[in-house]
Amino acid sequence: MLDILKKTMPFQVVSEAMLSRIAELGQRVSYDKGAVIYDAGDGAGDVYIIVSGKIEHTLEPGVNARRPVQLLAAGDVFGWAALLEKFPHRLAKAVVTEPAEIIRINGDDLLRLLESDPDSGDVVMSRFATMITRDFTVPDLIAQMRAVHRKTHSQDIQGMNLTMYRMSLWLKSPRPYLMLIGFALFLGFWYLAVEVWKLPRFSQMPGLTVVIKEWLNPNPVYGLSIYTGEYYQHIWSSIWRVTQAFVLATLLGVPLGLFLGWSRKFKEFVFPVFETLRPIPILAWVPLAIVMFIATESAVIFLTFLASFFATALNTMLGVESIEESYVRAAYCLGAKRRQVFIHIIIPGALPFIFTGLQISIGVSWFSLVAAEMVSGQFGLGYVINTSYTMVRYPTIVIGMITLGIVGYVTSAAVRILGDYMMQWRVRELALGGQ
Amino acid sequence: MIPVRKSLISTAVCRGIFSILLFLLLWEFGSRSRHWLVLDEFEWLRHLLAMAGWEKKYLPWIGPIPAPSEVLKAWGGVIGDIGYWHSWYKSFSRVIGGFIAAMIIGIPFGLLLAVSRTAFGIGFPVFEVLRPIPPLAWVPASIIFWPTQEMSIVFVTFLGAFYTIVINVVGGARSIDLRYFQAAQSMGSSSWDIFRRIILPGTLPSIAVGSAVGMGITWEVVVAAEMISGGGSQVGGTSGGGLGFFIWNSYVGGSYEQIVVGMISIGIAGFISSELLRTLGKYSTPWLRLR
Numbered sequence: 001m002l003d004i005l006k007k008t009m010p011f012q013v014v015s016e017a018m019l020s021r022i023a024e025l026g027q028r029v030s031y032d033k034g035a036v037i038y039d040a041g042d043g044a045g046d047v048y049i050i051v052s053g054k055i056e057h058t059l060e061p062g063v064n065a066r067r068p069v070q071l072l073a074a075g076d077v078f079g080w081a082a083l084l085e086k087f088p089h090r091l092a093k094a095v096v097t098e099p100a101e102i103i104r105i106n107g108d109d110l111l112r113l114l115e116s117d118p119d120s121g122d123v124v125m126s127r128f129a130t131m132i133t134r135d136f137t138v139p140d141l142i143a144q145m146r147a148v149h150r151k152t153h154s155q156d157i158q159g160m161n162l163t164m165y166r167m168s169l170w171l172k173s174p175r176p177y178l179m180l181i182g183f184a185l186f187l188g189f190w191y192l193a194v195e196v197w198k199l200p201r202f203s204q205m206p207g208l209t210v211v212i213k214e215w216l217n218p219n220p221v222y223g224l225s226i227y228t229g230e231y232y233q234h235i236w237s238s239i240w241r242v243t244q245a246f247v248l249a250t251l252l253g254v255p256l257g258l259f260l261g262w263s264r265k266f267k268e269f270v271f272p273v274f275e276t277l278r279p280i281p282i283l284a285w286v287p288l289a290i291v292m293f294i295a296t297e298s299a300v301i302f303l304t305f306l307a308s309f310f311a312t313a314l315n316t317m318l319g320v321e322s323i324e325e326s327y328v329r330a331a332y333c334l335g336a337k338r339r340q341v342f343i344h345i346i347i348p349g350a351l352p353f354i355f356t357g358l359q360i361s362i363g364v365s366w367f368s369l370v371a372a373e374m375v376s377g378q379f380g381l382g383y384v385i386n387t388s389y390t391m392v393r394y395p396t397i398v399i400g401m402i403t404l405g406i407v408g409y410v411t412s413a414a415v416r417i418l419g420d421y422m423m424q425w426r427v428r429e430l431a432l433g434g435q
Numbered sequence: 436m437i438p439v440r441k442s443l444i445s446t447a448v449c450r451g452i453f454s455i456l457l458f459l460l461l462w463e464f465g466s467r468s469r470h471w472l473v474l475d476e477f478e479w480l481r482h483l484l485a486m487a488g489w490e491k492k493y494l495p496w497i498g499p500i501p502a503p504s505e506v507l508k509a510w511g512g513v514i515g516d517i518g519y520w521h522s523w524y525k526s527f528s529r530v531i532g533g534f535i536a537a538m539i540i541g542i543p544f545g546l547l548l549a550v551s552r553t554a555f556g557i558g559f560p561v562f563e564v565l566r567p568i569p570p571l572a573w574v575p576a577s578i579i580f581w582p583t584q585e586m587s588i589v590f591v592t593f594l595g596a597f598y599t600i601v602i603n604v605v606g607g608a609r610s611i612d613l614r615y616f617q618a619a620q621s622m623g624s625s626s627w628d629i630f631r632r633i634i635l636p637g638t639l640p641s642i643a644v645g646s647a648v649g650m651g652i653t654w655e656v657v658v659a660a661e662m663i664s665g666g667g668s669q670v671g672g673t674s675g676g677g678l679g680f681f682i683w684n685s686y687v688g689g690s691y692e693q694i695v696v697g698m699i700s701i702g703i704a705g706f707i708s709s710e711l712l713r714t715l716g717k718y719s720t721p722w723l724r725l726r
Binding site: 268375 | 451
């Protein structure tokens, strides 16, 4: 029996000791010609391994196999539906065409055995998956493979499978290729217009290859590349400023917004002043900020803060106002105190809007940080862009811009992920609503 | 509980006026600290501030800001000045130029992305990669690229509004109920009919919102661009113009009152244009008014 198992696809690489334990589970059965081992829709409990003889294996149309009918011979494995999560029933019809000797292994027993040695268990299952995709041509099903449960990692394995599956779907869709075309068009135009055709106006711009060479150059011509420490110092000081301003804006803006939305009296007193100051562009504050704060560092942070503060406070207020009045009334009817209403209704109810506000706020804070750094300040990416312009280091301008784009994107993605994580209840609600 | 009064002198308005007056009073008081903090009566406050590490003879932060009364005086000084109104004109023309360009390019581009899946696949990733770069980071590059300074400022202004308008158009078109399309198709509409009768009116509200938001960003950007290109380099001179340059010039010239005048002027200008767009948006989407 061991020799047969060694020839099969799933068990080929399993250690001798494990193999003999698997063999112990097996039961030898023989079938006559024409016998139906199982039909589609039957309960699926066992996995079969052919020792000799031939079996005709016909997958039912619903599973979308590319080649539904196959003739199986010695060393082939079938009945793998017993190892799928969602299909405790057969997906195919198996008919004996030449008298056959078969080893039958119970699927649950097999999984239990594999769980005792999860590492080789994973190997067996993944080889099963390969077999299902390659020989039985039904790739859609591998996502439903049962996982070998181990105490800690079982989730990862399932997640891995799912990610792989999604990945393969994505690669099959036209999206990644269109995306490549888009980028190729964009970068190609940049390269051709500046460096090959030398179109008027474009020829003065730094070209694609110049920028990339400079960016990846250990000895940059203009003094800034991924190998220079200065580059990271600029990135770091920008990030640090944004973080300070963002945290400060959140700490002040969220409570202010909550009170504005919650108390009508408070809003009537404070909101007019708020609305008077808000239309003034942040950049118009630059000179005043320099005058107010003697240190340029605090002036830059103040400007960055101001932009985020307005966005956060306004969105929080809108969030509170979006809460259904009946929630508050219901809570009061049930005897809640003002404080309880605030904590249990107002804050969680406004949370989705608060996070939208925070996303806007982080975007706006980068926006105003760059402006503030360009006008005043030492270090920082805005400063890099501006000084590179005045000192005619044109490729460095583009390096600064690209870096800014990347860093800005990463920070907003971080805020978004945090928001999704903290509001899983809402994501679930939206998913249930079919959105 | 509180009766809804629609008269002008409702409690809300009274409270608003009160708080704005209070704000102005505090401001006046704070910025006059240069005059009163030196007096002997306020010796204790100076000690208190010194303990917090503030040795100067005026209040921190608010102290150096010119008082409202001085600002008003300065405003009275420039209001008859042709240069001041010229700054208004300059900034407005740049904002309108950039904004209209953003509308003309952004709305069709957004609609194209929304209508065609292929165009979306090709165009949107590139768009998303460029979007996180703040418009102001484009200022030096656009000065290099465009032949005149005027054009480079308008270009940066255009960028500011462009992203918002496109995102809003795409988002608006995608949020249209799928059943409208299905209904139209089952009744035999051509794709032009679907575009004209469903997609266009369906996106109009988001176009209106996007334009109002974009207008706000446009003012932010125009001020910065004027300050950086006009104020930062020597090219500007008085020919640079614009309210942003007015502020920067006042700062360099040391007349802080005029900075505040400029700030308030920009605030008013931005407010007026946003309100104008909002009214226009409401006017163009009359069916939303019923709700």
